[in-house]
Amino acid sequence: MMERLMKFAALGVAWIAWGCGSGNTAASDDAETEEEIVEQNLLYGIPADDYRIEHGEIAPGETMGRILNRYGVGAATVDRLDRAAKTDFPLDGIRAGNPYTVFIHEDSLNTPHLDYLVYERNASQYVVFGLHSVDSVSVTLGEKPVSVRRQKKQATIDSSLWGAIMREQMPYALAAELEEIYQWSIDFFGIQKGDAFTVVYDERIIDTTAVGIGRVWGAKFTHAGKDYYAIPFRQNNRIQYWDVNGGSLRKQLLKAPLKYSxxxxxxxxxxxxxxxxxxxxxxxxxxxxxxxxxxxxxxxxxxxxxxxxxxxxxxxxxxxxxxxxxxxxxxxxxxxxxxxxxxxxxxxxxxxxxxxxxxxxxxxxxxxxxxxxxxxxxxAPSEPAEPIAAQNRAAFEFVRDRIVAELDGEVSDSLRITQLDSIRIGQ
Structure with missing residues (x-):
């Protein structure tokens, strides 16, 4: 059971178990054994249908020992689990407000037994505490799979970048990313009502919940009637953002040394x-x-x-x-x-x-x-950093044209830039 759990916990998603079907032994040598695919309902890598499942939330001042005691786990087992967890995740590392899930089975006398308690450290990481017997416990770290969804968002500014981000229900992290990208070009405390932006980015999804953003694939910020494009491109083994002419958005001087009123x-x-x-x-x-x-x-x-x-x-x-x-x-x-x-x-x-x-x-x-x-x-004039090198110009323009097309309109999936390593012209 332990070896199986370790494999499931590492994936954190539904696994497909393969079984052998009954073949016809009298068939020709070319006949192959049929395989039956059985999809199991797994939760944190554990076969959920085998258990009664309860969900809870760590209360203020609550300890793991107290939670386990409520489910009939004795002090000796809790102590053994505490010693086993020291390296990977100490039991006193739990935090109030974080969710947990328990997996309970009933024996032939209908007596409930706690087999697993899963504590969620954050939106993506969790810990599986296994209680296999009084003398056998385990601690396994797991991580939920993250999917990526490409997004294109637009907004017009009424008062501030953050205000526009919140009004349009975009990820808060997007405001910080745009400030980082444009910090040499735009004074975000000097932006005006009517300024606008369009941004293409990867949104990170766990289950059905958005948990942050990945790469920003391009942006256009209209400030005081001027369009400022940001095009990602790798040069000298580093991905940076560039304007449409191949000039680096990174300048010699920041626009301002602080966030001011x-x-x-x-x-x-x-x-x-x-x-x-x-x-x-x-x-x-x-x-x-x-x-x-x-x-x-x-x-x-x-x-x-x-x-x-x-x-x-x-x-x-x-x-x-x-x-x-x-x-x-x-x-x-x-x-x-x-x-x-x-x-x-x-x-x-x-x-x-x-x-x-x-x-x-x-x-x-x-x-x-x-x-x-x-x-x-x-x-103060601020000279840009090193521009796109001559030998990279064609590859940059290939990326730029597709990013600008996506920012300014709609493009097919085949024309979207989805990676910045090994760009091939005319791909």
């Missing part, structure tokens, strides 16, 4: 200082945001200054390629591991919004310098 002050050569009440240059952009909002490096670089910057409070400065320098002022604190001389990567957490120094409220004063001269962060 609003821009409270812009780049100016003569701004009335809110504290000192005199006109003086403000060579930065103030992003108003709650205290503790994460701040991220806008580009790869090296930390050249970390410390107290006078009126700028807690300050970081990072030197980037191309004689660029970025500054982050009024931080409440620095991220762990950030020190002068540290190398940081684009998008890495470097600090948190605060109101240190000469500040009237929590915000980030973000600054940029090129060749030592201050430039307006909102107008």
């Amino acid at each position: 609003r821009i409270s002050s812009r780049f100016s050569n003569a701004r009335l200082h809110p504290i000192y009440k005199v006109y003086r240059p403000h060579h930065g952009v103030d992003y108003a945001a709650p205290k503790g909002t994460p701040v991220r490096a806008v580009a790869d670089g090296v930390v050249t200054f970390k410390g107290w910057g006078g009126g700028g409070g807690n300050t970081l400065k990072i030197k980037h390629p191309g004689n660029m320098m970025s500054g982050y002022l009024h931080l409440s604190r620095f991220a762990k591991g950030i020190a002068q001389g540290s190398r940081v990567s684009q998008g890495q957490l470097i600090g948190y919004v605060g109101s240190t120094g000469a500040s009237t409220g929590p915000h980030l004063d973000f600054r940029l310098w090129r060749n030592g001269k201050p430039i307006d962060p909102l107008k």
Whole structure:
């Protein structure tokens, strides 16, 4: 039984058992034995028709031992199961609110016996606790099969990307994916009512429940009347997103170093200082945001200054390629591991919004310098990363044309791009 359960639990789906039919032994040498296919009703790899099944949910403060005791499992067996489960999944790892299923059989005297308890760790993973006898227990990890359904969704923005995602009942993870893809091209805190997007993606399904998303196969974001396409393509052993001309969507600088509420002050050569009440240059952009909002490096670089910057409070400065320098002022604190001389990567957490120094409220004063001269962060040109290589141009255009056709209309299954390795032109 144990060997059989291990095989079923690994699959987590209905298995087909093959049996031999009765052949005609007097037939010719070419006659083959008929095979009868019997489909069993399996649940977590266990033949469900052999048991009475009950479902439950872990209550707050409930232990596995208490649940097992309710089904007549003694303390000695619980202790043996606890020792057997130490490596794969300790019994104290169960969490309130997670579901479980019990499999009960009745003996010849109609006495119920618990054979299996299955605990669901999350939407896809589960643990089968087998209670075969007082002296024989087992713990088997299983995973439900995940199917993929290709989706194409569209939405028009009223207030925010997240609002549009929720209104159209799309997966929440899609908003994070689009922000990740377009973070160098679109300031999502500056999007306008009437902006729109279309996206093609894989939706992951377990049973009949959507549990997340897979690859985004393409997107078109219309912002301020301009279309921004995102086309996935593999180059240098890495899948990235590109515009329709083969330019990388990844740029030298992020559009903004944080998720902010609003821009409270812009780049100016003569701004009335809110504290000192005199006109003086403000060579930065103030992003108003709650205290503790994460701040991220806008580009790869090296930390050249970390410390107290006078009126700028807690300050970081990072030197980037191309004689660029970025500054982050009024931080409440620095991220762990950030020190002068540290190398940081684009998008890495470097600090948190605060109101240190000469500040009237929590915000980030973000600054940029090129060749030592201050430039307006909102107008800073940002060169793209390496474009599509000449030897990859034909393959890229093959992928691009089919992705754009799917985004802008309907295409047959045969024309859809479903993999990005071994693209063959004219396939």
